Amino acid sequence: MSEEDRHFSAELAVIGTGLAGFAASIFALKRNIKTAQVGNTGAVAYTTGYLDLLGSLAPDYLASIEDPWQGIEQLRDSHPRHPLCRIPKDDIFTAFEQFTSFLGKCGIAYTPPGEFNVSGLTPAGTLKPTLCVPATMQVGSAAFSQKEPCVIIDFKGLKGFSSRQVVANLKDRWPKLSSKRVEFPDMVSGEIYPEVMARSLEVPATREKLAKILASAAGDVKVIGLPAILGMHAPDLVREELEQLTGLQIFEIPTMPPSVPGIRLREMFEQLFPQKGVTLIPQQKVDRLVFIENGAQLSLNDSFGPISIHAKSVILATGRFLSGGLKAGVDGVSEPLLKLPVTQPDSRREWYREKYTDRRGHAVNSAGIEVDSSFRPLDNHGRPYSKNLFAAGVILAHQDWIRGRCGAGVAIATAYKAVEEVEKLLK
Amino acid sequence: MTQKQKRQTVETDVLIIGGGVTGAGIMRDLAFRGLQTLLIDRKDLCAGASGGNHGLLHSGSRYISSDLHSAIECREESTILKHVASQCIEETGGLFVAVEGDDPGFAENFAALCQPAGIACNPISIDDAKKLEPLLSDKLFKAYKVPDATVDPFRLALLNVAHARMINSSSFRPHTELLHFTLKDGKIESATCRDNQTNSILTIYANQYVNACGAWAMNIAQLAGCKDVNLLYSKGTLLVSHDRLTTHVVNRLRPPGDGDILVPGGTVSVLGTTSIRVDDLITVKPTVAEIDINVREGTAMIPALAKARYIRAFSGVRPLLQSAGGSDDREATRGFALLDHSTQNLSNFCTITGGKLTTYRLMAEKTSDLVAGRLNNSEPCQTHVTPLPDEESCKWTEPGASPKYWYKANDPEDMILCECEMVPQSAIDEIVKDAPGAEKEMTLKAIALRSRAGKGPCQGSFCGIRIASYLYDQGHYHDKTGLIHMRDFFNERFKGTRTVTWGLQAAQMELAEALHCGLLGLDNLENN
Numbered sequence: 044m045s046e047e048d049r050h051f052s053a054e055l056a057v058i059g060t061g062l063a064g065f066a067a068s069i070f071a072l073k074r075n076i077k078t079a080q081v082g083n084t085g086a087v088a089y090t091t092g093y094l095d096l097l098g099s100l101a102p103d104y105l106a107s108i109e110d111p112w113q114g115i116e117q118l119r120d121s122h123p124r125h126p127l128c129r130i131p132k133d134d135i136f137t138a139f140e141q142f143t144s145f146l147g148k149c150g151i152a153y154t155p156p157g158e159f160n161v162s163g164l165t166p167a168g169t170l171k172p173t174l175c176v177p178a179t180m181q182v183g184s185a186a187f188s189q190k191e192p193c194v195i196i197d198f199k200g201l202k203g204f205s206s207r208q209v210v211a212n213l214k215d216r217w218p219k220l221s222s223k224r225v226e227f228p229d230m231v232s233g234e235i236y237p238e239v240m241a242r243s244l245e246v247p248a249t250r251e252k253l254a255k256i257l258a259s260a261a262g263d264v265k266v267i268g269l270p271a272i273l274g275m276h277a278p279d280l281v282r283e284e285l286e287q288l289t290g291l292q293i294f295e296i297p298t299m300p301p302s303v304p305g306i307r308l309r310e311m312f313e314q315l316f317p318q319k320g321v322t323l324i325p326q327q328k329v330d331r332l333v334f335i336e337n338g339a340q341l342s343l344n345d346s347f348g349p350i351s352i353h354a355k356s357v358i359l360a361t362g363r364f365l366s367g368g369l370k371a372g373v374d375g376v377s378e379p380l381l382k383l384p385v386t387q388p389d390s391r392r393e394w395y396r397e398k399y400t401d402r403r404g405h406a407v408n409s410a411g412i413e414v415d416s417s418f419r420p421l422d423n424h425g426r427p428y429s430k431n432l433f434a435a436g437v438i439l440a441h442q443d444w445i446r447g448r449c450g451a452g453v454a455i456a457t458a459y460k461a462v463e464e465v466e467k468l469l470k
Numbered sequence: 471m472t473q474k475q476k477r478q479t480v481e482t483d484v485l486i487i488g489g490g491v492t493g494a495g496i497m498r499d500l501a502f503r504g505l506q507t508l509l510i511d512r513k514d515l516c517a518g519a520s521g522g523n524h525g526l527l528h529s530g531s532r533y534i535s536s537d538l539h540s541a542i543e544c545r546e547e548s549t550i551l552k553h554v555a556s557q558c559i560e561e562t563g564g565l566f567v568a569v570e571g572d573d574p575g576f577a578e579n580f581a582a583l584c585q586p587a588g589i590a591c592n593p594i595s596i597d598d599a600k601k602l603e604p605l606l607s608d609k610l611f612k613a614y615k616v617p618d619a620t621v622d623p624f625r626l627a628l629l630n631v632a633h634a635r636m637i638n639s640s641s642f643r644p645h646t647e648l649l650h651f652t653l654k655d656g657k658i659e660s661a662t663c664r665d666n667q668t669n670s671i672l673t674i675y676a677n678q679y680v681n682a683c684g685a686w687a688m689n690i691a692q693l694a695g696c697k698d699v700n701l702l703y704s705k706g707t708l709l710v711s712h713d714r715l716t717t718h719v720v721n722r723l724r725p726p727g728d729g730d731i732l733v734p735g736g737t738v739s740v741l742g743t744t745s746i747r748v749d750d751l752i753t754v755k756p757t758v759a760e761i762d763i764n765v766r767e768g769t770a771m772i773p774a775l776a777k778a779r780y781i782r783a784f785s786g787v788r789p790l791l792q793s794a795g796g797s798d799d800r801e802a803t804r805g806f807a808l809l810d811h812s813t814q815n816l817s818n819f820c821t822i823t824g825g826k827l828t829t830y831r832l833m834a835e836k837t838s839d840l841v842a843g844r845l846n847n848s849e850p851c852q853t854h855v856t857p858l859p860d861e862e863s864c865k866w867t868e869p870g871a872s873p874k875y876w877y878k879a880n881d882p883e884d885m886i887l888c889e890c891e892m893v894p895q896s897a898i899d900e901i902v903k904d905a906p907g908a909e910k911e912m913t914l915k916a917i918a919l920r921s922r923a924g925k926g927p928c929q930g931s932f933c934g935i936r937i938a939s940y941l942y943d944q945g946h947y948h949d950k951t952g953l954i955h956m957r958d959f960f961n962e963r964f965k966g967t968r969t970v971t972w973g974l975q976a977a978q979m980e981l982a983e984a985l986h987c988g989l990l991g992l993d994n995l996e997n998n
């Protein structure tokens with residue numbers, strides 16, 4: 044294998060291929076910033092496809108909130124340092140708009156951001172407040188609010204998704220909901236996997252066979268819900284065609300990970316970014332990041348050897364423990380790439396509350412790095428680490444995206460802000 | 471749930487209170503003698519020390535310096551159990567090792583101390599010790615081999631109960647808590663219990679009442695007005711590593727102290743223990759400080775423990791019989807006490823407490839002798855000679871066994887629900903149908919206790935969801951209570967993971983929380 048040394052240069056290097064990293068590249072494209080992006084597989088493959096802005100409020104995270112915009116106002120009083128409170132609401136709105144319309148143009152349609160949260164259905168039959176949903180899931184939220192007669196369908200061999208479970212938990216609020224089990228075409232015995240089902244639905248013949256099965260399972264009912272398996276690259280087309288073939292309204296419900304809607308996003312970005320001029324190096328980790336005169340040098344290695352990137356600016360969007368942006372050690376939480384200081388509880392004793400599902404959340408989940416008003420990470424002296432470095436996403440301190448139901452919100456809004464600051468720097 | 475409390479009455483020859491290994495052992499012993507029993511536990515089998523211990527089948531050598539009598543008892547009982555309950559035991563063998571800083575005098579003298587107890591204790595060279603266990607410290611200066619082994623207390627308790635059920639339809643009722651006794655004419659007339667799942671009240675009439683409540687024995691005795699059970703409590707904390715680090719049990723060759731035993735168990739190792747006096751039995755859970763002490767101390771024997779990945783920690787309470795006194799709880803007697811309460815003017819009540827997992831059979835025998843005698847039953851004990859038969863529904867607690875059964879059955883329709891431990895749907899079916907304590911709407915906690923589900927690196931975060939959805943699917947769960955069972959199961963597992971969540975486990979935890987709370991909303995069920 045050749046040991047050629049590959050070198051790229053860019054105006055912006057985005058580190059991380061989670062929602063924040065992808066959003067940053069999209070916003071940079073929009074501003075004609077020449078971008079290189081590197082990232083390992085991360086939480087995107089787990090994500091449901093729902094884009095949450097803010098679904099629940101600190102400090103007690105009591106009831107779900109209906110109006111996330113007003114929720115942000117309340118958050119400003121209780122948690123002024125929450126990343127969502129440091130960005131104008133108009134900018135957050137624009138960020139969601141740009142992000143979802145970009146996805147739509149690339150073949151995965153989303154509902155645009157609205158004034159209120161919608162109820163996303165979950166595989167447990169619970170409801171999740173979220174802002175934007177993939178078009179494939181939209182009918183479900185609407186059918187729920189209209190209480191339309193509906194059949195949830197599951198598949199023999201697909202574990203972790205039981206239509207009886209969905210119905211059992213929604214029945215009190217959705218009396219005309221029922222369940223049905225069917226066999227997936229050509230996969231009638233043994234275990235079957237969402238990803239494989241989704242890819243097989245890219246084939247017209249499979250769609251035709253499935254349409255027959257769905258039509259007969261629906262009986263007189265006109266709306267059906269399925270686990271999220273409607274194709275990998277053109278889910279909207281798959282759904283439309285199934286609707287035409289069956290005469291039914293069809294929607295998806297997210298499954299447990301690995302989740303097809305998350306994989307869809309990842310594969311779409313991996314396919315389209317290079318075409319649009321982003322230098323994307325997926326499935327790789329940046330080993331070293333050093334700042335030099337007027338920029339930074341990133342080093343990494345893939346199976347063909349070393350790669351280096353010179354960039355005038357960097358956005359760090361490396362996520363938390365799951366993605367490796369933060370490391371939890373016996374002695375504390377650290378940021379491995381630059382050794383940035385991490386705001387965190389004084390000792391490991393305070394990381395977790397006694398009760399797992401405590402609504403107030405666990406202290407360690409609000410640990411993270413500090414940034415200045417331009418979203419530049421701070422060093423040990425409270426000064427920007429470098430004028431060329433910015434940060435975005437859930438690596439930031441003072442937010443608990445899990446309890447706040449604000450994962451995509453933090454990622455997309457802060458990426459928008461960081462790219463805006465990058466543009467200012469480059470000018 | 472209905473507010474109305476249904477009253478129910480049950481009669482039995484003997485009521486055994488406390489479903490640890492001791493209670494389960496008594497149940498089987500009495501069944502052999504033709505006596506019908508009802509075993510109850512406020513939670514479930516092995517909810518106390520029997521589910522919170524090290525799983526070491528003591529050869530006796532551990533107690534050789536502090537308690538010769540207990541050492542001999544352990545040697546005798548471990549030998550019997552290796553014959554009659556071999557399916558619950560792995561004959562790993564044990565090592566005692568001294569490292570730099572340990573008392574050389576104690577180390578030299580060890581074999582001589584073991585001899586009067588009849589324990590086979592043989593010195594081996596440092597080289598040989600390191601060949602047996604490559605992860606041992608380079609600072610080793612003395613090593614012995616002893617016949618230690620490991621035992622699965624869950625399987626042991628389950629099999630005892632299953633066998634008693636088979637012999638004479640003796641039965642076990644989980645989540646049945648003793649609230650009070652009704653006394654009459656120097657006897658207990660009845661026991662009033664609450665079903666903690668339905669909140670209904672149950673009155674049990676028995677001829678004899680056995681208190682096998684371990685650390686809770688003093689509370690139970692007091693409910694019968696007995697003042698002769700005086701216990702202090704010592705809490706021990708242990709942690710479970712992701713991998714099995716040694717093939718043998720490894721003991722530190724010094725008088726018992728913190729973090730000085732590493733016990734393998736199937737695919738993992740268990741490091742422990744600490745010993746801390748506690749005042750009550752309510753807040754028994756691992757603390758970060760105890761974890762750190764165990765790891766620090768354990769590292770002296772096995773340096774790899776410093777960098778090991780831990781998946782869970784747990785605590786148990788040792789009841790200390792107060793008469794034993796002494797300043798160090800570890801030096802207090804590890805013997806057991808059987809009290810017939812005749813001095814308390816009761817002729818049909820007894821208490822068995824203290825002791826060890828290793829001596830549970832002997833404790834059961836002595837208790838059964840007393841109870842049977844009081845009922846004029848002179849059938850002899852059989853538990854030391856009759857092997858414990860296997861039972862289909864109890865086989866799922868054995869580490870590494872599920873994959874074996876699953877491959878053998880080779881049924882592609884039988885899907886794996888717990889991927890870490892390879893627990894298939896058929897295991898869940900069997901447990902829900904047949905396992906001791908099985909019932910219609912079984913909690914995930916109860917199912918996990920009867921299988922390996924949730925014991926692997928993901929600690930149930932995935933299989934909890936899959937098993938719940940399977941149970942919905944099969945019609946066992948039919949409303950929101952299924953979600954509550956799921957939430958309770960995750961909360962329970964968290965008690966074990968919260969102190970050992972760092973490194974890879976922190977990533978695991980983040981994923982789990984994202985799923986359970988972020989997606990499914992289990993932190994907000996009340997408002998969903």
Ligand SMILES: Cc1cc2nc3c(=O)[nH]c(=O)nc-3n(C[C@H](O)[C@H](O)[C@H](O)COP(=O)(O)OP(=O)(O)OC[C@H]3O[C@@H](n4cnc5c(N)ncnc54)[C@H](O)[C@@H]3O)c2cc1C
Nearest residue numbers: 059060061062063083085095329361362366436437450451
């Ligand atoms: C199970 C699950 C369900 C979710 N469901 C939802 C949902 O319904 N709605 C919602 O809004 N959000 C959801 N999320 C959250 C969402 O997917 C993102 O996790 C969140 O928005 C944070 O995005 P991020 O980009 O900041 O971090 P991440 O998504 O964690 O991405 C960080 C990226 O950085 C990369 N990285 C780390 N270190 C390096 C390095 N040294 N070099 C290069 N790359 C590196 C990682 O590989 C990863 O690609 C869910 C998450 C999970 C895990």
Ligand SMILES: Cc1cc2nc3c(=O)[nH]c(=O)nc-3n(C[C@H](O)[C@H](O)[C@H](O)COP(=O)(O)OP(=O)(O)OC[C@H]3O[C@@H](n4cnc5c(N)ncnc54)[C@H](O)[C@@H]3O)c2cc1C
Nearest residue numbers: 488490492512518519520524526648684706786826827828
């Ligand atoms: C940290 C630690 C490590 C140990 N390591 C070992 C070892 O390696 N080897 C060994 O041989 N021994 C060991 N032991 C000792 C061993 O675990 C115990 O001796 C043994 O498990 C005691 O069993 P038991 O049935 O007597 O009591 P328990 O197992 O404690 O059972 C008592 C039961 O009573 C129930 N109960 C309490 N109150 C009520 C009520 N009101 N109504 C109904 N039920 C009630 C409880 O729920 C509980 O299940 C260890 C102990 C500890 C604490």
